[in-house]
Ligand SMILES: [Zn+2]
Ligand SMILES: [Zn+2]
């Protein structure tokens with residue numbers, strides 16, 4: 140490579156920074172002041188260059204302190220935090236999480252949030268057995284989809300926006316992360332005011348507060364039942380929860396009774412409900428089918 144002019148432009152420096160080169164290398168190649176490179180790096184918000192050698196020695200130290208177990212996990216033989224027993228690693232005045240390093244070794248990127256073992260063995264640091272917050276969420280969403288629990292309400296029962304605060308248990312059950320945080324604060328400081336539920340503004344909101352998705356894409360009623368009918372009480376009036384769900388899903392009032400056709404008693408999933416014209420249309424279709432192919436379906 141031919142030597143660059145002494146007065147290399149910022150653009151030259153930025154190009155090399157974006158390619159991931161160290162300040163020293165840019166200084167050597169472009170013959171520019173290291174302080175200038177460092178200043179531009181800071182202005183661009185680029186991380187300080189981690190020397191490959193440093194990364195290697197970090198990984199080596201990690202590997203030196205691990206021991207495979209007979210049943211396929213990986214134990215940390217180094218230091219553990221006193222109270223929690225969590226593995227920790229000291230390296231050149233810094234503290235590192237061996238679990239996070241295991242994650243980086245496997246994925247080649249920094250983890251998001253806490254890294255934890257998902258294999259069931261506490262403090263396992265096998266790179267294949269650890270996941271970060273993003274990975275856990277993805278796995279739980281897949282579990283949820285597998286169980287047909289696809290519906291997510293717009294808000295939790297305390298009115299928090301679930302497009303932002305929805306969290307999931309390992310079995311896919313949804314909970315509100317904001318409520319969880321607030322509950323923890325109340326437990327730490329019981330003098331905090333207890334949260335009050337906002338009053339639902341419409342029968343539809345009231346309906347959503349009293350339903351929960353269950354396996355198979357069905358929707359279970361958790362509210363008041365009058366004469367065997369799930370009933371929404373709103374602003375002094377009572378409504379059939381079936382009718383409200385039907386209206387929310389189909390955008391029109393049901394004709395006759397709205398009833399589940401999915402075979403699950405009391406299911407309130409909007410797309411599992413049919414009204415009289417829909418039932419009649421289904422019967423006609425069944426008859427036509429029987430006439431064409433013979434026999435009852
Ligand atoms: Zn494991
Ligand atoms: Zn909430």
Ligand SMILES: [Zn+2]
Nearest residue numbers: 357401406411
């Ligand atoms: Zn159903």
